[in-house]
Amino acid sequence: MTPDTGQVRITRGPGGEVEVEGPFDSFAGDILRRAGFLFEPSLSGHWIRLPFDMGRDWENEHATWAAEMLTAARYPVRLAPDLRRDTGAAIAPAGPARPLAMTAQAPPGRRTGR
Secondary structure, three states, X not given: OOHHHOOEEEEEOOOOOEEEEOXXXXXXXXXXXXXOOEEEEEOOEEEEEOXXXXXXXXXXXXXXXXHHHHHHOOOOEEEOHHHOOOOOOOOOOXXXXXXXXXXXXXXXXXXXXX
């Protein structure tokens, strides 16, 4: 994405939903997914939004986090003022849990501990 292509806008829609508008590429899409945004198919492409009914604090936290990550990746971002996180702490929301790492095991049929 180049600066002359426009801004990624994160706003609260008329129904109270937090949505993303504007041009973005697949990397920006990955960032938005990591921040918790959903990509819903629509007639004009995709509707990118946060899940409904998670609470304003949760929505503000994830919208701010997405804006910070996109800005760090040098995307031009405009975050609506009503979505800014109220706290001054720079605490990122927990991402999805990763599965535990598996340890190496001997192949089946091979004796261990000779």
